[in-house]
Amino acid sequence: MTAALEADGVEVWLGRRATSRILDGVGLTAPAGQIVGLIGETGSGKTTLARAIAGLAPLHAGAVRVDGVPVSGLRGAELRRFRRTGRVQYVFQDPLRSLDPDLTVAESVAEGLAVRGDGRAADRRTAAVAALRLVGLDPALGDRLPGQISGGQRQRVTLARALAVGPRVLLLDEPVSALDAANRNHVLRVLDRLRRERELAIVLITHDLGSLAGVADRIVVLHHGRVVEEGPATQVLLAPEHPYTQRLIASVPSIDGPRPIYARSTT
């Protein structure tokens, strides 16, 4: 079966020389309904891979396919058309970078729908309220500007904004890093539910390996722009094979089971 997201042999170079290569033949597959954790030390290339998948960093080599369609080959008007579909949503690490400071929260969340020309303004507002509720935010925050809400709330607003357009693939760069434990668990539960209910393929970048233990199906480990290990989450977290993964995991205070963060609902 075709996976929702497939990246093969992805190379990203910053300059013209091979020494500027920051991703070297990276592959990542995320089937619909699965969460793939992407881990690695600072500077290993996680954000660059997410940007490359989202079409924000040009590929030197390799391919990215969404539902079997090679989107990495799209250029100009075709690429703009594909972006407007909202099928791939990338949620930046820094929410302030992706939220227009002059738009209210509700306007930001509805923006993707407006760009796509979906519905009337009132329908889009209703959809924005539903998306805010989905991520556990009080819709009353919709009338505020990004500068008038907390960092953790902003992080959820960017998630609501990505979800509002009904993506197929969700790329999340440190989505829970600014959240306290209760809010982090809430967002993780939302992601867990969404991937099942909406068959979303989610790539979750995080340094918080404990979070992954709770939700990820598979884990991909990046080191100096290469995949050094990949496998089922429990296997990679509890019995890592590559010495680099072993070091990475040993540096985490404790991961003592496959589901330590919250009991995963089976309904």
Ligand SMILES: Nc1ncnc2c1ncn2[C@@H]1O[C@H](COP(=O)(O)OP(=O)(O)OP(=O)(O)O)[C@@H](O)[C@H]1O
């Ligand atoms: N625009 C750029 N100019 C120069 N170097 C860059 C640029 N973007 C990324 N890099 C370099 O590429 C490498 C990979 O960066 P990337 O941001 O993808 O890593 P990361 O794994 O996401 O790190 P972090 O966990 O800190 O977010 C790093 O060495 C970084 O310094």
